[in-house]
Amino acid sequence: MSTNLSFRAALLSVLLFACFIGIWHLATLPADGGAVSAADAEYAALMGQGAGKAEGFPTPAAVGRTFVHFLSDPFYDNGPNDKGIGIQIAYSLLRVGAGFLLATLVALPLGFLIGMSPLMTRALNPFIQVLKPISPLAWMPLALYVLKDSDVSGIFVIFICSMWPMLLNTAFGVASVRRDWINVARTLEVGPVRKAFRVILPAAAPTILTGMRISMGIAWIVIVAAEMLVGGTGVGYFVWNEWNNLALPNVIFAITMIGLVGMLLDFAFGVLQKMVTYRD
């Protein structure tokens, strides 16, 4: 029954995708009033990718060729402005990883502190409430001025935007650990460190992981914008660069890659989340 359902769902997905490509194809057919002359079509084909640049929106076929072209050699490196998509994505992932790791190192202990102490909750709440709604990119000028390095600034922006969901979820998870479990630890005279690692952390882990998953989603969104801003390397810079070249098929290819990598990241955190979730 359920395999049947997933089979039908997959079939429908494929159909929808085919429809999408079909409509896209029809919409991007060379349109000069009446029928398309054979000569026009031939001319367009001859021009290849160049045609996509000159005339409006690229066709699915042109984008398909771009996919094959880029994916056949994802890791080449021909200097600053010409690197394989694999290398660009690796740069972005590295920045996201570094910023995210730093954010974890700060958010988890701080979240513990806030979650355990009503005093700290109240004392830090105004700061969090003001800092949280700031767009991470708004930090960029300050970061560039203080850190004097575009790479480090990118990492800082990721750090700042990953911080809040993790911090708030950790604090909430820690604060709402079931009273009974805390009482068990208290009656057993469990020390604070052991209590933190053996009781509170596992109890709050699902909530914390949810926060990390949200943070990672945001970080991957923000890195593209940040790299567009500071340039140099990364998938965001790649998108911006190809836009400047007016190579729309390349832009569409990069957008798709961004989506796929984001999906994989989310999937990985979904697996982690499942690992720490307990059945009660």
Place this chain on the structure above:
Amino acid sequence: MTNHYLSVEGLKKAYPTRDGKAGTPVFEDIHFSIEKGEFVCIIGHSGCGKTTILNVLAGLEEATGGVVIMNGREVKGPSLDRGVVFQSHALMPWMSVLGNVAFAVKSKWPDWSKAKIAAHCTEYLEMVGLGHAIHKQPAELSGGMKQRVGIARAFAIQPKMLLLDEPFGALDALTRGTIQDELLKVVQATHQTVFMITHDVDEAILLADKVILMSNGPLAKVAEIVDITMPRDRTRAGMHHDPQYYRIRNHLVDFLVNRSKTYAGGGEFEQYDPKRPPVVRPGLVDTSDAALAPDAVRPLTQLKKVVNQ
């Protein structure tokens, strides 16, 4: 002062109301004592403060007034001396059954080797009939099995005193009976001192040496202390044959149904003294209103003293 193993003196608890003022005390002027090796049950209607009293004994909650003295020392904060079996089993679902008990044992004896801890835990899990389930996760167990793990966890640290909050309240009658039998066996073998909340009159008669009856809250009091005078080697199957059983049972049920509402001192209970709540032995007298004849158990001189105060 006192030479009881544990004594509760003038205990009072008032929770603050929403606007931060002190509310009406849930209970006040609670006095009772527990001897070493004694099994004491407390019965009262829901909301009279039984759980609160147990939490104060456990050191998990602070009383508004009064003290609890155990072994000559005031109870302040929780301690490994007092094991607690929680109403909702309170197993940690991310640990296996063995892991849950081992967590407790490791807390008590941090220096023990892994093997020694595992052996010790297994022994106690076997004692409650869970030798086959030690590697299961709590989520895989039935409610009764979880509760037994909770009991094994509390026994495994060999506390001086055991506190149980309606441990079988959520179980079906059949399971409850089996676990009661197990608890009875273990307690008889270990001479464990136990304080247990229950709402099951039969359970109290089966297990207890004495039953503390609480009147309804707020301002709940210890209304009576009922001595269970039946021989200690009772069994669930056999206790119905003892003529005392029905007298005690009727007395307890009558209290819960008719008298717990009005029992607040004054009126016909003029001689009531919270420091010395009447001790009754309905098992030994033929009338069911033994509370009205407390002199049946209490020396007359003492009574006079109480009245003259």
